[in-house]
Amino acid sequence: MPSAPPFARPDAVHPVTLPDGSAHPGTTYLRAVIDHPRIEIGGYTYASAHHPPADWAAHIAPYTYPFSPEKLVIGRFCQIADGALFVTASANHRHDGFSTYPFAIFGGGEAAGRPSLPGPGPDTIIGHDVWIGTRATILPGARIGSGTIIGAGAVVAGDIPAYSLVAGNPARVIRPRFEARTIARLLEIAWWDWPIDRILAAEAAICGADLAALEAIRP
Incomplete structure (x- = not known):
């Protein structure tokens, strides 16, 4: 009987192998392809694209520049569908005055400290095991808890x-996925921090929502 194929390493660029043995080009572990001073990606987090980009950082977070004051932080085991977009704080315009126009970026003097530019904005933080649906938009400073599902659009x-x-625009919480007591236990267990072999051993418990079995196999 043939042995099972090994689980994809977290540094794999294309972690999905097709039946013919080739790599699926539209699925990418982001940590393997993004080297950006303002973006942090956890292991095993992947993104999908029907037309894979040359620059994944610019594809998912086009306003997060190397000189941006804010950061985009995405946890482990997140799943990011095609078209999902992170609009981080450097995309913001000042909106507390009479105009939102960013005069400073078009010249007329040094941009630094100009009154038409907003101050530094907050970081955008995505927890672990978050599923972000196709064409979803995450706005500046959002903080999304672990285990959340973001609906398409x-x-x-x-x-x-x-x-x-x-789900929705503007998005609202439709409901919690589990009761509060279960959520508290899941956050304490934090299976995403386990070694990958222990996670795979607990696959049935994790995907079958068997909390007792998950607690029993906890390292």
């Missing part, structure tokens, strides 16, 4: 509790 801002089901 959702426009997400603010703080989203862990293990929420979120």
Whole structure:
């Protein structure tokens, strides 16, 4: 009986192998392809694209520049569908005055400190095991808790509790995925921090929502 293929290493560029043995070019572990001073990606987090880009950082977070004051932080085992977009704080315009126009970026003097530019914005933080649906937009400063599911086309801002089901524009929490007690235990167990062999041993418990079995196999 042939042995099972090994689980894809977290540094694999294309972690999905097709039946003919070739790599699927539209699925990418982001940590393997993004080297950006303002973006942090956890292991095993992948993104999908029907037309894979040459620059994944610019594809998913085009406003996060190397000189941006804010950061984009994405946890482990996240799943990012085609067309999902992170609009980080450097995309913002000042909106507390009479005009939102960014005069400073078009000249007329040094840009630094100009009154038409906003101050530094907050980091955008995505937890672990977050599924972000196709064409969802994550707005500047969003903080999305672990285990959350973001529906297709959702426009997400603010703080989203862990293990929420979120949809709409503007996005709202439709319901928690589990009862509060279960969510608290899952966050304490934090299976995404386990060694990969222990995670694979617990696959049935994780995907079958068997909390007792997951607690029993916990390292």
